[in-house]
Amino acid sequence: MKRMQFLCLLIFIKLFTLSKQDETTVGYCDISSRECGNQSDIVGDRRLLIYDVNPLEGFNLRRDVYMRFAILLHEAQKRGKRKDWVLVLPPFLNLLHWRSDQVDNRPIPWSTFFDIQCLNTFVPVLELHEVFDQNKALEIDVLYILQGFDDPFENGIFEDKWQITRDCKYDGNLWGYNNITFKEMVCLRFQGFIGKLWEVLLLHPNAQKVMITHGEIPLHNNYGSKTYWDCRKSMKFNKDLVDTAKTYISFNFGCKAEFCSNFVSVHWRRQDFTQSRSKDIPSLGGTVKQLDSIMKKQKPNITNVFIATDASSYEKNQLKSKLIILGYKVYFYVPSNLEKAKFKDGGVAIIEQIICSYSSYFVGTHESTFTFRIQEEREIMGFDSTSTFNRLCPDTGFCEKPSKWTVVN
Known part of the structure; x- marks a missing residue:
């Protein structure tokens, strides 16, 4: 029983003006572009830590993976180590859950969604x-391709470990770039907390540009700690997104404060959850x-x-109609073209959040x-936890209460 509880905990932890800018500004640097980042001017002698995430993972999990790497580097630098390292933000490209007709084939930089100065x-x-x-x-000195171990509880024990292997291949898409190369690739199995990665990086102590694939595999070293929340607080959204959300709230609910007393919000997850988690949703x-x-x-x-x-549009209309009959006013954010x-x-998802x-x-x-990301925002803003950690339950059967990961200041 304890082993299953621990495994569940580990799984849980694992868990704009762009239209007026040219391709270089929005973060796409192809081989024919006349203007690109200039490594000699921007990077200098700093060492680069680049990471990638399983292409099947969604936007909000990628935000969490960023935090794992940011905290890894922050903790080292706080101890006076690796001060010459810089974390490189991998752009977003046609994520699995992005299905609108606005998806294109250009990598989207983090500045589209977040305030880079705050990061x-x-x-x-x-x-x-x-x-x-x-x-x-961009020539990367060494690419570490991470894989999980077949049995994380070998001999009944979960432990931090890694092992070099020979059987692997890079399964990413390099964010759509065709001008990124590698001097060397290293295959290894990895499990445990992300701090263990420093042992791996020491395999090539002189490498200036290092890339880690499957950054979702290493776990948080200090999930829920003050450092975790300090990192999370630095992830402020792009101002245009915030202004758009506030305009929507002001127009529809007449509220211009951070604590709005006249509407309730719901995240109603459907699509893949209706198949993979049908027993957890109504x-x-x-x-x-x-x-x-x-x-x-x-x-x-x-109301x-x-x-x-x-x-789907059908389900949204059905839900809205049934709630209206009960006397409620139902709102969805419908972005303009x-x-x-x-x-x-x-960005549309962030506005909803x-x-x-x-x-x-x-x-x-x-x-x-x-x-989870909405709950974190509300914790940072100072809402009472009883108004935040609530969930929709399945129609029948057990309904587990949400875990309360409260802010640590």
Whole structure:
């Protein structure tokens, strides 16, 4: 039983003005471009730590993987070590859950979604397009290809370990670039906390540009600690996204404060969860019954309900109609064509998260990283935890209460 609980914990932990800018500005640096990042001017003698994530992983998990690497470097530099290292931000490219007609084949930089200056207050970072050399190319000294061990509990014990192997291949897409090369590739199995990676990096102590694949495999060293929350607080969103969300809230709910008392928000996860986690989420009818019960019990004086969801148009219309019959006013964020082109699917999702963060009461989906990020925002903003850590339950069976990862200041 203890082994299963520990395994579950480990799995849980693992868990714009762009339309007016040219390709170089938005972070795409192809071999024919006349303007690219100039490594000699920007990078200097600093060593680069680049990481990649399994192409199948979603946007919100990628945000968490960034935190693991940022904290890894921050902790080392706080101890006076590896001060010449810089974390390189891997761009976003056609993620699995991005399905709008605005998806294109150009890598999207982090500045589209986040305030880079704020990220730099925690750890030094650069966008990938900033580190191409004067020949518009990037040669990485060593590529470490991570794989998991077949049995994480070999001999009944989970332990931090790594082992060099010969059987592997790089399964990423290099973010759509065709001008990135490697001097050397190393295959290894890895399990445990991310601090163990320093042992791996010492295999090539003189390498200036290092890349780690499958950055989702190493686990947080200090999930939920003050350092974790310091890193999370530095991940402030792009100002345009925040302003767009605030404009929506002001227009629809007449609220201009961070604590809005007149609407409840819901993250209603559908699509892949209806297959992979069908026992953890309610049916459409069950969702209506639960929301009605929650509203009457927790916020009887509120009738406004904002819903962030990946549901189909049919399901959204059905949910809205049924809630309207019960006397509720239902709101979805529907971006304009200009907003979709400017912010992409990732930015649209962040706008929904910001709106949910400002609501009087929030109800999420069990074990969804989209929900986790909203809960974190609300913790940072100072909402009472009872208004944040709530979930939609399955129609029948056991309904596990959400874990409360509260902010540490």
